[in-house]
Amino acid sequence: MVAPKDFLARSQGQVVVVVLKDSRTLKGKLEGWDEFINLSLEEAEETTESRTRKLGKVVVRGSQVIAVQAEKLGPAPAVTTESRPGARWR
Numbered sequence: 495m496v497a498p499k500d501f502l503a504r505s506q507g508q509v510v511v512v513v514l515k516d517s518r519t520l521k522g523k524l525e526g527w528d529e530f531i532n533l534s535l536e537e538a539e540e541t542t543e544s545r546t547r548k549l550g551k552v553v554v555r556g557s558q559v560i561a562v563q564a565e566k567l568g569p570a571p572a573v574t575t576e577s578r579p580g581a582r583w584r
């Protein structure tokens with residue numbers, strides 16, 4: 495299982511699908527994110543049961559996010575003890 499922060503780091507710059515609590519989905523290029531899973535998407539499209547519409551650049555509040563799925567993951571980030579505070583190599 496991939497940790498959420500690692501997953502978002504690998505997905506940055508890639509197209510992702512975001513499922514929201516109200517059952518809408520957003521699809522766009524992940525531009526950035528923060529520790530609260532607030533997401534910034536470029537070229538976003540919103541899909542509901544009845545229609546799809548282009549939104550452009552949007553910021554999605556993390557408390558509304560149920561799931562994030564990447565169409566393609568980027569390379570795994572290098573893991574060092576510096577990037578994982580308290581981690582020890584065994």
